[in-house]
Amino acid sequence: MGMTIAEKIIALAAGADKVKAGDIHTVTLDRMMSNDGTTHLTVDMYHNQLKHPRIADPKKMVFIVDHNVPSDSPKTAASQKKMRDFAREHDIDFWEGQGVCHQIMMEHYVCPGELIFGADSHTCTYGALGAFGTGVGCTDLLYGMVTGTSWVLVPETVKFHLTGKLPQGVYPRDLMLTIIGTIGASGANYQVMEFCGDGVQTLSVNDRMVLCNLAVEAGAKTAVFEADEIALAWLEERGRKPKAVFKSDEDAVYAGEYTFDLSKIQPVAAKPDFVDHVVPAKEVCGVKIDEAFLGSCNNGRIDELRVGAAIVKDRRVSDHVRFLVVPASNEVYLQAMEEGLIDIFMKSGAIIMNPNCSVCWGSCQGVIGEHEVLISTGTRNFKGRAGHPSSKVYLASAATVAASAVRGEICTADML
Amino acid sequence: MSVGKIFKFHDDLDTDQIIASQYLLLPTIDEMKVHTFESLEPEFPKEVRPGDFVVGGENFGCGSSREQAPRVLKALGVQAVVAKSFARIFYRNAINIGLPVIVCKELPDAVDSGDEMDLSLTEGTAAAKGHTYPCTKLPPYMQRILNQGGLIASLNKEEV
Amino acid sequence: MEQFTGKVWVLGDDIDTDIIIPTEYLALKTIDHMKQYGFSPLRPELAAMIKKGDIIVAGRNFGCGSSREQAPEVIKALGIRCIIAKSFARIFFRNSINNGLLLMEQPDLYDDIKEGQEITVTVNQDISYQGKSYKVSSLPDNLVEIIHAGGLVKAMRKRNGLD
């Protein structure tokens, strides 16, 4: 009986010939990422709870300050300082204010075949390059940092067979929201979402990141694409080499299988307060908005900035909308500047913030008020996620978000 | 384990509801815990007593990987979380910090906030309102971590 | 002549408006929400200790910095009856008068005073401390008018025929 990509990655990390869903294995981790959402707690535990504090291999660690940058309070600053001082003391790679952690990881670290723990739920993004990335808590992260290992319950894999090509004006984000709407917020709990089929060939690494990133919103442990030529070319451009390139075996076992015809996908929106409340975008048109957000580890890359800029070019953001544009990384920001996109956004009246999690994380930058409505390319629309408990968040594509910012109410790009 | 009061929550209860983003960078769990369930049940931190239970529906703890979520519950003295199903990261985090998370398909629909419940981890049962409901047992690997008081405690023990 | 006695809190030179009320609290809903943070960067415990009728004595340039009118309002809300300083910053001076918070310039008292002692103030005349008299000069007429009206808001209400 064969293995899926995810099983092969775990087998390699566990030093086992074969693993199967349901097994628990001890694995050697290739890399660990921790951000300012929890690292201060990890550092406290390191100092206060370990009998023998040590780091198995500092070179495998990456610390990234991205959630609350620039800092909004002395307490935030103190938590980030704790992280910075620890990184400095232990010679851990440290990034601050240079972008959202998953984007930094993809740009600089992730390689096909690696098993990566990140103390952030959207670590599943790394599957876009054929790596197994999964979100863990800070205790797991600490255990991994100390021992270099962890335990994993081998998850079942569900196959998502993608066919055809997305129509003009429809984006991978629409596709992934549609998938989540179809299978539900726990539709892939503890499972791996594996994307395959001829439709995959039409998706860039950027597109694949959009899909993998949101897998956790269906409860998945991770999502994965085969590291094909597109992925390997992307990797080579960045001067990195794969750890291992895996394909799923013909006779691999899947817990389920879905087929999505990309040509049938339409612009959608996830209504408040759940990511799986997905409806055609047309159904929510006309909802008055107070803020629009284009950014996040899901949708703040150059592709999405291009889409947004094309829509707001020679137009003005509505007077009553705060339109936050937040590139996912400094690299994305520089490229967007080079391409004239930042200039377009500036001239349209948008607010362009430094690369960071911004209002997607919702605790400070761009917070929304009582009964306010946000349309966002962020990852979640949970109750109160972006501000006041009575506020509402709609999730949609960059195109829908940009068009809505111009109109002052939710609308799709073709309606402008 | 002993008898405790139930605080019941809905399906797909996400980690932002357990502890909102703006409190995650506070220096300690003790400073965070007073904000537990702030937008849903602001009185929860004051009303919950050590030994009480949180009961949820499907997909409890979905959303972010913030370990602060199970930790504020534990810091407030919550004895265990019982739900129809759990989101993966929350489940793993809870076990790692020594907070029992119990899958029980029937009990959540049969109880309300304020009801009393008795949980037996050894028997794998939860009892409320005169009924006893079977719970799914943890895999031995996870049960061992829980028994040792969490992942870091188990690490420290292994290194004796 | 108006006369009152009060306990003294002594602050130094250049007490700026960020000390009186830091920016992070400026957007709180009301002055009552803000007042607990009065003087917090310098003396976090002070706001809770001030009692109605107390007096602040300070050195040079009291109230320098920003134009935030929350500064005199917070001081007034804490119950301070008047501030006696060697000198005041300009905007703070105007803002205080406009809110009916009494200010007096007195060059010598600050050098002699000890915190916690009582002084007796006779408005527009002098301050008495441990048997010694410290002269104060009277305010210009246009400011006296505003103070007599009970602050600028009341003066404007009168102008608009409301009171």
Add this chain to the structure above:
Amino acid sequence: MGQTIIEKIISRNTGKPCVAPGDIVTVSADRVMLDDIMIPFIVDKFQEMGFDRVWDPDKVVLIYDHLVPPSQLDDIRHYKAGDEFAKKYGIRHIHRSDGICHQLMTEAGYVKPGDVVFGTDSHTTTYGCVGACSTGIGYTEMASILGTGSLWVKVPETIKIIIEGTLKEDVMSKDIILRIIGDLGADGATYKSLEFCGSTVEAMSISSRMTMANMAIEAGAKCALFTPDEKTARYCQTELNPFQKSLSGDADAVYCRTLTYRAEEFVRVMACPSQVDKICEVSRLEGTVIDQVFIGSCTNGRLEDLKMAAKVLEGKKVSPYVKLIVTPASRKVYEEAMACGALKTLASAGAIITHPGCGLCCGRTGGILCDGERVVATNNRNFLGRMGTSKVEIYLASPATAAACAAAGKIV
């Protein structure tokens, strides 16, 4: 008898042949500026005073800058209060995310030489860079001006500051004004007007003059004035009328004090924690380790400041574990700094570039620090607790110095 600049402006405004220091007069406002922090308080007072109309809505400019983007739930309340007030009373000049109020007031053409302007922020003195009499007031007074269009002022005495000669290459106008504040003391110009003149000042850009007028308040000044010249006319996109051309101090005008400086004698300085007048030469602080650098604010967030920072950081990286936060003063500055490549250089060096606004300077968000941290900043105040806890040390410096510190990770 001759008049100082401020006396000429007040005379003209009040229609009197001349005014003298100490006179109390009522002036008409040519323009007023309301900022987002103060707007709800202004609205309350305005209503309490019983006004039913704004005296001249076109003379009112409403600017959201301290709270952009919003970082706390209460910030939204301020926008709503401003929007409602503007709608109710017909105020058309609103900037919701275009940058810092003091940058916009002259940049967007609201203030002309010789105008009398009031703003609800102490750095309203900035507009003296184009020869306007402008000063900060509280929200109660702003409410009364909105109703009446006028305000009483005491004609201030004037301190004349003459600077002659050519500045050294690494010395910026920030170094000059810091040194002057040090010499005057934080209350040395209380209730007085500063008047700058001399060949150094004439050679300066409007931006450099803005930095100096902006910080005059840190010596307690009511306003700080520069004689309008051809550069001013170009910047304000206007031709100077005879009155505006006359705005220089007369030879026989009376000054309460005159300070004379040689430009060559200025060196790079910093204001040390936690007083703006605690001035120290950079050379004496060298080697002090820092955690963060902030380049921005209405004092030093303009194109020439960003270009200078970019020049210093060209081909370099911000020192490891040090944060450089750059906040352009306005949308226009951002666009121009992008067009000339300055933002690219700064971002490539690792700078964190935020949207134009008050940012860290006003201490709400934008890089707040914690106990034991040290920051070099180009803004105007280093008061205790201004950028975090009272155990944060703030050093004020020019953009050139700040950028050099960011690259070195210490004061250089």
